[in-house]
Amino acid sequence: MSIQSNFPNTKPSLLLDFANTKQLDNRVTFTRSTPAVYYDGKTTAMAEQNLILQSQTFDNASWTKGNVTVTADSATTAPDGSTTADLFYPSSTGTWRIIYQARPKANIQYTITVYAKASGFSNFFVGFDNQTTTVAWFNLSTGVKGTKGSSITSSDMTSVGNGWYRCQVVFTHTADSFALFGVSDADNSSTATASGTNGALIWGAQLEQRSTATAYTATTTQPITNYIPVLLTAGGNQARFDCNPTTGESLGLLIEEQRTNVALYSAAISNWTQNNTTVTSDTVIAPDGTLTGDCLIASATNSTHYIVPTGSSTTIGTIYTYSVYAKANGLNYIYLQGNDGGGAYPKTSFNLSNGTIASAGTGYTNTITSVGNGWYRCSISFTASSTYFSLLAMGVADSTNQVFIGNGFSGVFIWGAQLEVGAFATSYIATTSASATRTADAASMTGANFSSWYNQAQGTMYGELSSSATTGFRLFTFSDGTSNNQNWISENSAAIYRNADYQYYASGFNLGNTGKIAMTYAPNDAQNAVNGTYGSVDTTVNLANNLTTAFIGANASSDIGTLTIKKLAFYPQRLSQTNLQALTS
DSSP states (O other), X not given: OOOGGGSOSSXXXXXXXXXXXOSOOTTOEEEOSSOEEEOOSSOEEEEEEEOOSSTTOTTSTTSEEESEEEEOSOSSOOTTSSSOOEEEEESSSEEOOEEEEEOOOTTOEEEEEEEEEEEBOOEEEEEESSOGGGEEEEETTTTEEEEEOTTEEEEEEEEEETTEEEEEEEEXXXXXXXXXXXXXXXXXXXXXXXXXXXXXXXXXXEEESSSSOOSOOOOSSSOEEEEEEOOEEEOTTOOEEEEOTTTOOEEEEEEOOOEEEOEESTTOGGGSEEESXXXXXXXXXXXXXXXXXXXXXXXXXXXXXXXEOEEOOOOTTOEEEEEXXXXXXXXXXXXXXXXXXXXXXXXXXXXXXXXXXXXXXXXXXXEEEEEETTEEEEEEEEEOOOSOGGGOOEEEESSSOOOBOOOSSOEEEEEXXXXXXXXXXXXXXXXXXSOEEXXXXXXXXXXXHHXXXXXXXXXXXXXXXXXXXXXXXXXXXXXXXXXXXXXXXXXXXXXXXXXXXXXXXXXXXXXXXXXXXXXXXXXXXXXXXXXXXEOOOBOOOOOOSOOOEEEESEEETTEEOOEEEEEEEEESSOOOHHHHHHHHO
């Protein structure tokens, strides 16, 4: 880093410090007619939670047994395919033959769930405290809900196959209480008659501080509460100051070109065509903080397991990007396929356990980006060789080999699928039954909002990039309103353009995803610097005429890139070579 004395003594007449201020200067005119998403680096939502201890080991001392016996790891297959289900049965005849754990606190809404299967007793109850008003009954033989106690908010049961049901109760108590499960002789009864080992099979208990259940998360000696960074939505004409979702680093002003998501039902994957898979809807907290994440589960078939989106056909020869947010749920791999590849069906496989590309499909450009709490955004970019939309597969795998036998339980969480024309993924655009468009971001300064800080005779432009998806696009452009007279600094060039003719042009560099660039000029005197390295001086420069407008992240309002700009500045004088080096180091 250059020493402090090498920085310019002159203060910039314009300083747009987007990353630090997270706001627009009031001289900037900003438009985007549609909502758009971003991360603010601080907003989170509760994702997985399970306040129950030893959620699969009911013989553990964390669970109190009220006149019941627990047999651990029965031979019966649990919902996850293991033999970790426990059998519990009354050890004597009487009321409230239960297994319980003291966890819930007063005046908080809870949802308690457990997987249960009949094993001699059909009537099974779930709830809080040993009162008929605070529990709900379930018939494990018929799969029909029974009586709900008067203090219970709601109850529900869902078949998960092989005689297993996930039983759910929502409740708000006025005092500290305990969570319980039990069996009884009849609906709305607390009495159980002991008869050997007749009882119920249980597995996977969960207690959450919310109004509905999410996907099961196992615990041992500690409760679990995870949080996820929330993908927020900015309204129309509201600028987005984006942040890294996993580190919280402020990246600056997000400028994006217009894009359209043509994959329908982007967060309702059950509407897609399914092949050797099942989709469980709304089972996990998605990256936007809502319970809209789906689970793609591989069936017990020795085959590939995939889905294809609903939407229109692709156009041969057009570059597309296909993306989805994904998280491991028993299976660690997801793959995306964009073309028939002349019959070869190339696929890119993504490893969701470590955030890497496991195998790359031929002809694809691939990315995987962490967005927090085990979620990744995976994408492939490709040139369409077919008009068949059904060739856009999204599948699960137990390794880089996509052919395997699933267990009907394990899979991958998915949300936010997107298919867009372009060589890279842009921010997520939600769809339902029709495609949706996010219009372009446009930011500019004109009139007195430009002339108040601009010096026609000499000056220095400075830009700092946080990230860029568009190679070579402009950070900062000064224009007369046409393309004939411009000054600009971009991701890979700096230029002065007068009367449709280059007066100064510097290139041969690439800021990539991060970097600093400056260009200084006066009559017959121009120079640039990039990341601490300055270029040679050009002494034959005629300056551009009558510049009236500054465009941010664009050539002009109609020619917009996709990049995140950390900082822009203008110094109303020609800075020295050492100043340029210090600024850009």
